[in-house]
Each structure stands twice: as structure tokens, then as C-alpha cells.
Amino acid sequence: MNGEAAGRNAAEKVIRVAALVILDGQQRVLTVRKRGTSRFMQPGGKPEPGEDGQQTALRETQEEIGLVLEPTQLIPMGTFRAAAANESGFQVVCENYLVTLGEQAPEGLAELRPAAEIEEIRWVGLQELTPAPDLAPLLTEQVAPAVRRLLDLPAL
Template sequence: MKAIEIVAGVIRDAGGRVLTVRKRGTSAFMLPGGKREAGESDITALSRELGEEIGCDLITADHLGTFDAPAANEPETRVYGSIYLAVVAGEAVAKAEIEELLWIDPKSPPSVRLAPLLERQVLPRLTAA
């Protein structure tokens, strides 16, 4: 089984909803973020990915945890995600490979396909408090 390591951000609005993104040509919504480039720290990679994908600047990031689950878009692949509670500046817009943005209520997510890492690992931690 292949493995992918990513870094992603939990961005919340004033009402507590979580920003999710759907990449072009896929059906699952996931947290914004992506793979680190060579030599990048988590924070550097997260900052770059948020700028590229949603046009926002990373202000702060607090580590929520590192989780794993089956990859949403690659068969026979497991994703390992370093997830951060992120505060950003700017209005999120779909850029680069992002086709759609969707704000979801973590306590009652909509009936759309969510990435397993988000659905099985991150949302339960956000609603446990």
C-alpha cells in the first residue's frame, strides 16, 4: 500500500463551520492543504498550500494532531495528515486545482462525499469538545 504525507488546515468561520475543498475531477470534499515540498516545514507548506488553493494568508496554526485514513482519491493508498487549526486572512476562493469550496457544520455535515481523513478522524475531534 502506498502512503501520502500531507499537511492541512481546519479553517472555521464565525459560526464554527469548517472550510472544505473539492479538487477538480474528484468528488470528495477535504481540508485545504497538500504535500510538503522538499525541505519544507509543516507551517511553510501549509502557508504555501493555502495561498495556492484558496488565496488566503496563514496567520496562526496550532497542531490538532497527526492522523491517517484511506486516501480519498488514490486507490490502495493511505494518507497521513498533520492537521492544524488555522487562522487565515483574506476571503477564501477556489484557485489552482480547487473546483469548489463548501463550508460544513462539523456537528451535522451535509450529504456530500467527505474524505475519510476528514470524516473519520478530524470531525470527531472537533465535535468532541
């Protein structure tokens, strides 16, 4: 079974993925937009056979934007579900991890470049992650509010 088949269950109309919320010291979240799509989302993707969520999120982030992170940097957030941003009629179920870079951001963070299927990278303020036509519903409706709660920030 390839990664596409492993990540998508047509009978359930569910796409299973793992992703990272990468938060910098200015409370900005790194978002990515896939080639041929219009919505920004978290870096991440579908698991390869035998991968757990953490391994998937780390591998996909490295492939998509060249950022290498250590498993110890990931804070499990849980699993979230919302309408898929780019696949009409599907739900996405995403195992999420938070990475807080703080002021000790890795070298070269400003020089990250899109790779693989990623067309564009954009930093968005955490408080600006609200429902919008160019943002994935999972990120704005589920994940961003959970990050705000974790950081004890006011709800929007």
C-alpha cells in the same frame, strides 16, 4: 525529488500531506474539492523539499484558495491517518493544524475563490462532518471528531 514523489511513498502506499481545519465563527469548516474528484476535504497538500508541515499547510492554503494566514494562527492537532479519498489503495497521513477565525475573520473571507487544482469551495457545519460519499474519510472519521474534542463539543 518533486512534490508528488516527496508526498507519496509507493512501497508503503502512503501519501503524506499537511492540511488546515479552518473554522469560522459559526462553527463551519472550509472544505475544498479538487478538479476531477468528488470528495471535499481540508485545504492542504504534499510538502515541497525542505518544508515542514506548517509551511506546507500555509503555502497550499494560499495557493488553493488565496487565504494568507500567519504561523501564529495555527494550533497543532497532530497527525491523522485514513484511506485516501482520491487514490484507491492508498492511505493518507496528514499533519493537521486548526485555525479558528472566530468573529474576527480576515477581510475577504466570503470572496475566497478556488485556484490551482481546486474546483470548488464549500463551508460545512462542524456537526455535519459525518461520513458521506462527498466527504473525505480523513476529515469525517479522524479530524472532525478531534476538532469537536478540542472545542469540548458533544460527540456525534
